[in-house]
Amino acid sequence: MLIKVRPSWELRENQVTAEGDYHNRRSFLRKAAGGSLLLGAGAILSACDDGPAQARQEATAASDSVQLAAATAEDPSAHLYPVPRNLSYRIERALTAEQEATTYTNFYEFGSSKNIWKAARALPLRPWTLSIGGMVDKPLEIGVDDLLAQMPLEERLYRHRCVEAWSMTVPWSGFSLAALVKLAKPTSGARYIKFVTLNDSDVMVGQRASWYPWPYVEGLTLAEATNELAFVATGIYGKPLPKQNGAPLRLVLPWKYGFKSIKSIVSVEFTDQRPVSFWEEINRNEYGFWANVNPEVPHPRWSQASERVLGTGERVPTQLYNGYGAQVAGLYATMKDDARLFM
Ligand SMILES: Nc1nc2c(c(=O)[nH]1)N[C@H]1C(S)=C(S)[C@@H](COP(=O)(O)O)O[C@H]1N2
Numbered sequence: 004m005l006i007k008v009r010p011s012w013e014l015r016e017n018q019v020t021a022e023g024d025y026h027n028r029r030s031f032l033r034k035a036a037g038g039s040l041l042l043g044a045g046a047i048l049s050a051c052d053d054g055p056a057q058a059r060q061e062a063t064a065a066s067d068s069v070q071l072a073a074a075t076a077e078d079p080s081a082h083l084y085p086v087p088r089n090l091s092y093r094i095e096r097a098l099t100a101e102q103e104a105t106t107y108t109n110f111y112e113f114g115s116s117k118n119i120w121k122a123a124r125a126l127p128l129r130p131w132t133l134s135i136g137g138m139v140d141k142p143l144e145i146g147v148d149d150l151l152a153q154m155p156l157e158e159r160l161y162r163h164r165c166v167e168a169w170s171m172t173v174p175w176s177g178f179s180l181a182a183l184v185k186l187a188k189p190t191s192g193a194r195y196i197k198f199v200t201l202n203d204s205d206v207m208v209g210q211r212a213s214w215y216p217w218p219y220v221e222g223l224t225l226a227e228a229t230n231e232l233a234f235v236a237t238g239i240y241g242k243p244l245p246k247q248n249g250a251p252l253r254l255v256l257p258w259k260y261g262f263k264s265i266k267s268i269v270s271v272e273f274t275d276q277r278p279v280s281f282w283e284e285i286n287r288n289e290y291g292f293w294a295n296v297n298p299e300v301p302h303p304r305w306s307q308a309s310e311r312v313l314g315t316g317e318r319v320p321t322q323l324y325n326g327y328g329a330q331v332a333g334l335y336a337t338m339k340d341d342a343r344l345f346m
């Protein structure tokens with residue numbers, strides 16, 4: 004008998020934010036990018052210097068959304084979006100407000116605060132070449148636009164859980180990491196993939212902090228990389244990925260803590276050696292290689308039992324594998340007593 008395992012995020016569909024919500028927001032942003040709101044926002048900003056903080060905040064938010072939309076409109080891949088949604092990936096939570104997810108980000112290459120999105124504008128997105136090498140049939144250098152043209156683009160709703168205990172739920176656009184592995188044709192000895200972020204301290208000002216082991220590196224086993232959930236994001240909210248979220252190519256691994264989802268990738272290397280990731284190198288007792296989400300395994304300095312929902316501030320219980328156990332628990336079946344799986 005075939006029993007279909009129902010993923011937890013297929014439940015309580017009625018609680019998901021209506022699809023229209025962020026599309027409406029998009030048309031607002033498009034108008035804003037068109038310039039009609041630009042003067043208005045500027046005028047409010049200068050006019051309310053002594054005004055109530057609330058008005059100032061609203062003016063800042065309006066001016067931020069104009070700047071965010073302008074950056075999106077400039078992206079050379081903008082014409083590719085939106086892409087069709089893959090309805091197999093459903094969530095039981097409301098989507099995070101777009102402006103939250105695109106202005107509250109972790110990207111140490113631009114600084115250690117969450118508010119780096121303006122600094123990230125310095126990142127040049129073209130030319131952008133991905134090198135695929137190591138244990139593969141034939142090493143390959145491919146421009147991001149050629150890659151995008153070959154990959155099956157789709158949208159997926161996923162939950163994201165940062166090791167710092169904040170979480171969000173967002174619509175990513177992109178392609179399965181398995182499709183990239185297929186393109187790369189690893190040889191039979193390959194067991195891991197090492198991913199590397201751009202290293203350029205001229206534009207990535209955070210990389211001038213020389214006590215970090217730049218460039219940012221992450222790693223996965225080949226089995227993890229070809230799991231159906233592993234995704235390469237190239238877009239978000241039906242638009243190209245903003246620089247601060249890791250344009251033009253970033254990983255999304257929803258069952259792992261967010262630091263595994265490496266941004267602005269320039270190199271993918273197949274290897275038989277387990278890569279040492281950026282955070283593992285900094286502190287292996289706090290940030291391990293596996294980093295699977297588990298509410299019962301605390302970080303050495305804080306509990307992982309619950310998470311703060313970005314935007315609303317609500318606290319909700321964290322789930323084993325961030326709720327994606329039906330898809331990924333099998334990857335770790337023979338290792339499940341190893342506490343390091345969850346650090
Ligand atoms: N290159 C790089 N990738 C990175 C990071 C980073 O600092 N540099 N931060 C990670 C962390 S800790 C998280 S939680 C996610 C955050 O993704 P978001 O900012 O798009 O929400 O990106 C991950 N990828």
Ligand SMILES: [Mo]
Nearest residue numbers: 165166261262
């Ligand atoms: Mo994170």
